Amino acid sequence: MSEPAPVVARVREFNRFYTRVIGVLEAGVLGTPYSLTEARVLFELAHRDEMGVSELRGVLGIDAGYLSRILRRFSADGLLVREAAQDDGRRQVVRLTAQGRAAYGRIDDEQVRATERLLEPLDEDGRGQLVAAMDCIRRTLGDRPLPRTVVLRGPGPGELGWIISRHGAEESEAARVVAGFACRADPREAAWIADVDGEPVGSALCLADDSDPGTARLTLLRVEPAARGAGIGSRLVAECVRHARSVGYDAISAQAPSGSPAARILGRSGFASNGEVWTRRW
Incomplete structure (x- = not known):
């Protein structure tokens, strides 16, 4: 066996050193029952509303069979739900349950503490040098991902029509809602387009609720399937809530079937449900 080149040997030596320092050679990450790959699966899912299985495999770069075994184990342990996508029954998506998010939270907390222990012996200068070396x-x-710029803005020319067209079977109802919004021109009402790199990928409207003058109505919340999992839906909901409060409403309500992506976003955004009606008060 030939001797490795000096630079190869030094890189391998550093890899052995660093994996020992951060403890990835242990059976479980930081004393948890999860391997490094399993912890990474939890990490990716914890930062998204839901994620396609094929997309998850692409992000992790692991074998489909290996990922399938991890997902089966997590499903059996009650950490995640695996189901057909609402917009395409052939596409499988996964999302963490509350138990799964709690499991990730424990790993994340322990990783923070472990990193704090790692940095504790270093003074400010030493920490700066360490972080600079890591960045280098x-x-x-080649870790230079191009960020996708997400902007929430008012609809541009033709984009109210785009909102209508994206609601499929509910297009006629969407047209009625959008037409009413456009005709009223009420300053207490507003509409947003979620724009990613110049293209519309989502929408939400904050309208008056005719049955309750003190409550705003969040409606036509949608994020395109290709843009889901990046927190865009939560940002749209947060913007609707901010607007409703700023113009003097006491609450905001929305309709969403239990278990739907919209319902999960509303639940995480502080809304309480009564059947399919979700309400947030302040």
């Missing part, structure tokens, strides 16, 4: 390694090895 990432840049040198």
Whole structure:
């Protein structure tokens, strides 16, 4: 067996050192029952509303069979739900349950504490040098992802029509709602387009509720399937809530079937449900 080149040997030596320091050679990450790959699956899902199985495999770069075994185990343990996507029954999506998010939270908390222990012996200068060296390694090895710019803005020309067209079977109802919004021109009402790199990918409207003058109505909340999992829906909901409060409403309500993506976003955004009606008060 030939001797590795000096630079190869030094890189391998550093890898052995660092994996020992951060403890990834242990059976479980930081004393948890999860391997490094399993912890990474939890990490990816914890930062998204839901995620396609094929997308998850692409992000992790692991074998489909290996990922399937992890997902089966997590499903059996009650950490996640795996189901057909609402917009395409052939596409499988996964999302963490409350138990799964709690499991990720425990790992994340322990990783924070472990990193704090790692940095504790270093003074401010030493910490700066360490972080700068890490940044240098990432840049040198090509870790330069181009950020996707997400902007929430008012609808541009023709985009009220785009909102209507994206609601499929509910297009006629969407047309009625949008037409009413456009005709009223009420300053207490507003509409948003979620724009990713110049293209519309989502929408939401904040309208008056005819049955309750003190309550705003959040409606036509939608995020395109290709843009889901990046927190865009939560940002749209947060913007509707901010607007409703700023113009003097006491509450905001929305309708969403239990278990739907919209319902999960509303639940995480502080809304309480009564059947399919979700309400947030302040």
